[in-house]
Amino acid sequence: MVDKRYLFVVNPHSGTKLRREADSMAVWLEQQARKAGLTAKAIITRARGHATDLAAEAAATQKWDTVVAVGGDGTVNEVARGLLFAPTSLGILPLGSGNGLARHLGIPLTLSAALHHLFECPSVVIDSATLNGQPFFCVAGLGFDAYVGQLFGQQPRRGLDTYVRVSMQAYLDYLPQRIRVAGRDTEIFSLSFANAGQFGNNAWVAPHADLTDGRLEVCTVTPFPKWYGTALTFQLFTKGLKPSTYISYQSLREITVETEQPTLVHYDGEPWQLDTGRIEVKIVPKSLRVKA
Template structure:
């Protein structure tokens, strides 16, 4: 039997996909047929719909691979439905950051990403949870969560919007005091990295390995305002580890306690918690991915 694909298209991902979701579905079915595969496309209608669609398809073993067409939020919604199943996740990275796709080396243009998808093989990677919420790339709190919250409120997506939001957030943001495994700490940001980057080639943990059974915990301590440009340069050149304000630990789990219920993010999605306790865990060898 021919290999089969279900493409789950998020019309709200990226900068132009929403206007082209119908045309995208037609194109993907056509390209799959030309390549000798069976394919079906569905377009999501609301937040969480991608998870529902992927869960039903996986449970009925309808497709060999379910492909998230969108950004890291779409990837997260599809991937969580495929955890501990025999169905593989595919990615067509048409979002704003595309962190997991970039880590896996998936091309960012549609023709090249499709060619990669047809030729790729499935590998098994780790996932992780933050207060039982699955994530696959990076989660955290502090500055990055604040940026994620502001970015999510913007009517326009894309790199330019992300830069503007980050600059504004940097002027407003104040470091946080909390406890990490019972020890007092003051942080600018605290990241839990399964993959190496947030997206847009912002490499928070370039040494992260998706299949080593460990999370790379990156703690950025407060630094002088003037040093922000240098820290950003280190982030985008994979040199964050050289900073005196940055420390790493390789862990399987971590507990963080905050003074007030924390704002966090997971795979770029902001989440206001109702608890002061944050528990993060790695889930080894839990997801099949075409990478």
Template structure:
């Protein structure tokens, strides 16, 4: 079962018919058939999985889109024997990049039909599952601004980030009871946000741990060095950067924070957020 989000990335909606034909062609080549469903709005993919999961003994439920689409499809598959597949056609494709899934459609389809299922960890912020990264602070603020843009893609994301950087002010958090001011607080299951922006280069999807990266307030001039480290996979503990590996953590804020989970912005209605790892909870095709 393929669930296609026509709003993902920069071109998927324009070429949805080509993508559909290519999927059907590959399914026929590998001696199976493809059921293809299209999402109409946010959270619709989760509904489609729930409505169709027991209709057949699916070999996989495949997300055709970005990390947000993967999140919606993977949520109801946590703890089941049905694996999620990924055809990465979003803006950042962080989880697919971490997993080494090809970004070209035909190459990712070949990997899908010839691959095998393995099991990975997932995370939770209160009751919200995430599979790649989550967090609050600057990352969530940019995610919120990015979601309001008409144009998608890396160029738009970089432009939004640059504009936000000059006016954004660090926030106060309490992480496991310890007060800290932070530019951002990121929780990594996979190592990157997407577009090869590696926030936690040492993160593993199968170690039963989440990596919390706290970026402390820093001088404006340091932003260039930080961006360089991020995109060259060189982020590490320093004067401004702190890493912790956890299975459970409590984050408290002064007001309900804006968060992001797998790039999707969300306004929380509580100031207390419990972070948990769910080891070996999702099957994924590699």
């Protein structure tokens, strides 16, 4: 059965495209849906967490078949957490900076193509995951990636150019971190918990990750010589990252990591300063319905 009732949740602070166009975007989306013979409403979010409230209400009332996140990975995360274990589907119009989940799912990145895809494609059920109870759907982690996420979030402009510039700056002053996993101490450059395969911007940390296999791909990158950074970056953006001297993978359902002091992490690119040195990450199988 084709979904016919769409609630569009528009984040006016997402990415580079919506900041001055949220009102006109909302009107346009309703018009396009109605032209396609569908019922639609577009709501612009007012604050952090508003998208989750809207999605949860939609799921509880079953008034809408699909709740569409119009924005980037942060918007997708907020909407998706309101739809966990609900029959209501998540839709994605990828207008953010990285668009990691959309890219993994093969959703078109241009607005018109993504909208057509949204109206025509079926829904599938995928896994989600949690980090200390915080839901994520793409990738979470600590170390270098969390540091970049924090710096990126402080920038007045988003986009790939900003991400590359911030990453290069971070690479020059970042220091590796010591962690303990299963009673064993190790030093890491980064530790990623991948449900989907990439961070966003086609940076594939776990090219073999599967959203439906009930497992997380845990990628550990240990400290490496400065010259290796170029090769690592090339592999990351060409879907060529694989086990090597400095890179290892584990396929797990859950993992507990301990740090010497409360550490900075990220979930779907959103930085989060923990107040504990204990990090518990778990897969949540078959927990989200997505139009893809």
